[in-house]
Amino acid sequence: MAVKAPSRKILDLLPSADPVRFLAEDGSTVTAPDEYVLPSDELLLEGYRRMVLGRRFDTQATALTKQGRLAVYPSSRGQDACQIAAAMALQEQDWLFPTYRDSVALVSRGIDPVEVLTLLRGDWHCGYDPVARRVAPQCTPLATQVLHATGMADALRRKGENGVALALVGDGGTSEGDFHEALNFAAVLRAPVVFFVQNNKYAISVPLARQSAAPALAYKGIGYGVRSVQVDGNDLPAVLSVLTAAVEHARSGREPVLVEAHTYRMDAHTNADDATRYRDEQEVEHWRAADPIERLTAYLRARNLLNDEIVNTAQADAEALAADLRARMNADTVPDPLELFDHVYAEPTPQLREQRAQLAAELAAELAAGSQAQEG
Amino acid sequence: MTAMTMAQALNTALRDALKEDDRVLVFGEDVGPLGGVFRITDGLTRDFGEERCFDTPLAESGIVGLAVGMAMGGFRPVVEMQFDAFAFPAFEQIASHVAKLRNRTRGRLALPIVIRIPYAGGIGGVEHHCDSSEGYYVHTPGLKVVTPATAEDAYWLLRDAIADPDPVVFLEPKKLYWSKSDVDLSTRRVKPFGRAEIVRPGRDVTLVAYGPSVPVALQAAEAAEQDGISVEVIDQRTLVPFDDATLTESVGRTGRCVVVQEAQGFGGMGAEIAARVQERCFHLLHAPVLRVSGFDIPYPPPKLEHAHLPGVDRILDTFDRLQFDDVPDPRHLADATTATLTATATATAAMAATMTAQKGATV
Numbered sequence: 186m187a188v189k190a191p192s193r194k195i196l197d198l199l200p201s202a203d204p205v206r207f208l209a210e211d212g213s214t215v216t217a218p219d220e221y222v223l224p225s226d227e228l229l230l231e232g233y234r235r236m237v238l239g240r241r242f243d244t245q246a247t248a249l250t251k252q253g254r255l256a257v258y259p260s261s262r263g264q265d266a267c268q269i270a271a272a273m274a275l276q277e278q279d280w281l282f283p284t285y286r287d288s289v290a291l292v293s294r295g296i297d298p299v300e301v302l303t304l305l306r307g308d309w310h311c312g313y314d315p316v317a318r319r320v321a322p323q324c325t326p327l328a329t330q331v332l333h334a335t336g337m338a339d340a341l342r343r344k345g346e347n348g349v350a351l352a353l354v355g356d357g358g359t360s361e362g363d364f365h366e367a368l369n370f371a372a373v374l375r376a377p378v379v380f381f382v383q384n385n386k387y388a389i390s391v392p393l394a395r396q397s398a399a400p401a402l403a404y405k406g407i408g409y410g411v412r413s414v415q416v417d418g419n420d421l422p423a424v425l426s427v428l429t430a431a432v433e434h435a436r437s438g439r440e441p442v443l444v445e446a447h448t449y450r451m452d453a454h455t456n457a458d459d460a461t462r463y464r465d466e467q468e469v470e471h472w473r474a475a476d477p478i479e480r481l482t483a484y485l486r487a488r489n490l491l492n493d494e495i496v497n498t499a500q501a502d503a504e505a506l507a508a509d510l511r512a513r514m515n516a517d518t519v520p521d522p523l524e525l526f527d528h529v530y531a532e533p534t535p536q537l538r539e540q541r542a543q544l545a546a547e548l549a550a551e552l553a554a555g556s557q558a559q560e561g
Numbered sequence: 562m563t564a565m566t567m568a569q570a571l572n573t574a575l576r577d578a579l580k581e582d583d584r585v586l587v588f589g590e591d592v593g594p595l596g597g598v599f600r601i602t603d604g605l606t607r608d609f610g611e612e613r614c615f616d617t618p619l620a621e622s623g624i625v626g627l628a629v630g631m632a633m634g635g636f637r638p639v640v641e642m643q644f645d646a647f648a649f650p651a652f653e654q655i656a657s658h659v660a661k662l663r664n665r666t667r668g669r670l671a672l673p674i675v676i677r678i679p680y681a682g683g684i685g686g687v688e689h690h691c692d693s694s695e696g697y698y699v700h701t702p703g704l705k706v707v708t709p710a711t712a713e714d715a716y717w718l719l720r721d722a723i724a725d726p727d728p729v730v731f732l733e734p735k736k737l738y739w740s741k742s743d744v745d746l747s748t749r750r751v752k753p754f755g756r757a758e759i760v761r762p763g764r765d766v767t768l769v770a771y772g773p774s775v776p777v778a779l780q781a782a783e784a785a786e787q788d789g790i791s792v793e794v795i796d797q798r799t800l801v802p803f804d805d806a807t808l809t810e811s812v813g814r815t816g817r818c819v820v821v822q823e824a825q826g827f828g829g830m831g832a833e834i835a836a837r838v839q840e841r842c843f844h845l846l847h848a849p850v851l852r853v854s855g856f857d858i859p860y861p862p863p864k865l866e867h868a869h870l871p872g873v874d875r876i877l878d879t880f881d882r883l884q885f886d887d888v889p890d891p892r893h894l895a896d897a898t899t900a901t902l903t904a905t906a907t908a909t910a911a912m913a914a915t916m917t918a919q920k921g922a923t924v
Contacts, residue, residue: 310664314666315669315670321633322662326657332626333629333658336631339634343636362620363622363626366622367623367626369620530802531668534755535802536802
C-alpha cells in the first residue's frame, strides 16, 4: 500500500525541520526560508540598542538582589534576542502576557524599570498599569497566562480592535495543562494570539529531555491545528522576522501561531538557585559563544552598519539606565499595610473593614510603643 | 405573579442580562444548542446568536482562563461549570487569578466574571456529581460566593452577580432547579446582595441555612413548632460577603443557634458561622452553637445519600441538645450570692479530686 503524503494543510501547520536562522554564530549570514524577510538595517540597529540596554538592566537587577534591594530576580540573560523581539514585534494596540522571567521585554515595551521590579522588590502588586501599557501582570503560576492571552485575543477580535495578544511561556510551561488548553481553545475560537515559547533548556533544574520527548516543542502545535514555527532564539534578525510574521499572520489570518525559540538561560533560575548542581560549565561555555548580542554586533560590524559611536552611545545610555535604576531602587519604600485591604474587592466587605481597623490599631500601638521606648 | 422553577428563573436572568448589556457573554460545556445539561441556558444561542452564548472545548481551566482574558478585555463572562466536582480543574485559575487580579493590579483591572456551578446533592447523582464545594470558594479572598434557595432569589442574585464589579461564584442547588414557586419579577422584593433574609420568624432557636438546606430547615422548623419550639430560619443567601448583622441580631433574641449545611462538616462554612456567632453572642447564648451537616466522607452513592444528607430528623435531634431543660449555672443568675458560688466551687473541687483519684487508681 502506498504511503499517502501529508496534505498541504498539514504541511502548513508543521514547523520547518530546522529553526529559522539568518545569522550563524559568528555573525555570518545563512539562508533563511523565503517566507521570512531579513528586518531592515534600521530595525536591526534598534534591536541592537535595545539588547544592550536590556542586558544592562538585567545585570543591574541581579546586582540589586545581592544588595538586598530585590527579594529575588529571575534573569533572562542569554534570551535577550527573544525578549527584545517580543517587544518589537507588537504594535501599540496589541497585548503582551509575560512571565516572571520577562522583565526585559517589559522594559523594552516602555514600562518604567522601577515599576517592572515593584513586585520583586517586595511589594504586593505588579507595579504598572496593565491597561495603559497593554501588558498583563507578570505571571508566576506557569502557563496560566497563556489562557488569558487567548481570552484577550478573542475579546480584541470581538471588539473589532485588530489587536493581537502575545503570550510568553517557557519550555517547562509547555508541560502544563493550561498551555494545551490554550492552544486548543485558540485554534477552535480562531483567536489572534501568538504563543511564544522561549525554550531556554531548563525548568529550574530539569533539562529539556526530561520535560518533553517531542522532536521540538513547536510540534505541539500540529495536534491542535495551530500553525507552528521554530527559530534560533539567539539570532535577533530571525526571531524578530519570525515573530513579526506570526503577529501579522494572527492579526490578518485571525488564527493562532506557535513560535518556539531555541535559546539558553545563561544564569541560574534566580539568584537563589545554584545551577552548578545540574549543568556543567562546558555546556554553558558552548552557549556563551552563541551570545545574541555578540552575534548581531559581528553582523552589523561586518556590514559597516555599526560604528564605535553607536556602540558608545548605546553603552552610555545603558549605564545611565542602570545608574537611574540603582538610585531609585536604593530609596526605601514603605508600602502601606492598610492598603492590603483596599483592592481585594471593589468595595471592602464589612469583615475587611473590621480587619483593616484592627490592623490600624495594632500599627498605632506599635508606633506608640516605639516612641515611648525612644523617649525612655 | 407567576409560578416558575428555579431553572426558569435563572434562564430568565441570563436572558435579561444578555438583552441589557452587550458585554455579557455566556459560555461553557453544552450551553449552546443543547441549553446546558440542566437546561439553564435553554434557547440562549437560538435567541442571542453564537457570538453571545457558545459551547467551548471540554476543559474547565480553559473556560475560566479564557473568561479571565475576556474580562480583562472588557467583557462580562458568565461561565458554566457542568457539575461541582468538574469545576476542580479550574481551581488554579479561580484561586490564583480570578480571585486575585484586582489586588495584583492595585485595582486597575477588575474581573466581573460569574462562575455558575450546579452543586450539592439530593438528585441521585453518581460519583463526582454531588459535591458541596462552597468551602473552597468561601476560603478564597477576592471571590464573592452566592447560593439562592428560591426561584425569585435566584433571578435577582444572578442579575446582581452579573452586574457586580467582582468575580462571583454562583452556586446553584441542583435539587432545587425544578422546585416551583411564585415569582414576581416586576419589582424587586428580595434583599440586596450581601444581606441574609429571615425567612421564618421564631423565638427559641435561630436555624441558619443556605442553598439546598433552606427548604429542609423550614420543614424542620414546622416540625419543631409541633414540639413547642419556635424556630427562626435565616437564609444566608450570600456566603461572601457575609451578613453578620442579621444573624447576630437574631441569635441575640433567640439565645440559641443551629447551623445546617449539606457539605461535610470539618473545616466548613458551618464551622465559620458557628465561630462567628459565639464570638459575637457568647453572653447571650443559652447553649452551644451546634452544627448539622453531612458526614466527613466522600459524597455517597445514590442508594445511600439519604443517610448522609442532613434531614429534618437530624435537625430535630440537634434541637434536643440545645439544653432547653438544663438548670442554669448559678454563677450566671443575677441574684447569685457568695454562698452559692462558694458551694459551687467546693463541689467542683471535690469532683476534680475524685477524678484525679480514679485516674491514679487506673494507672
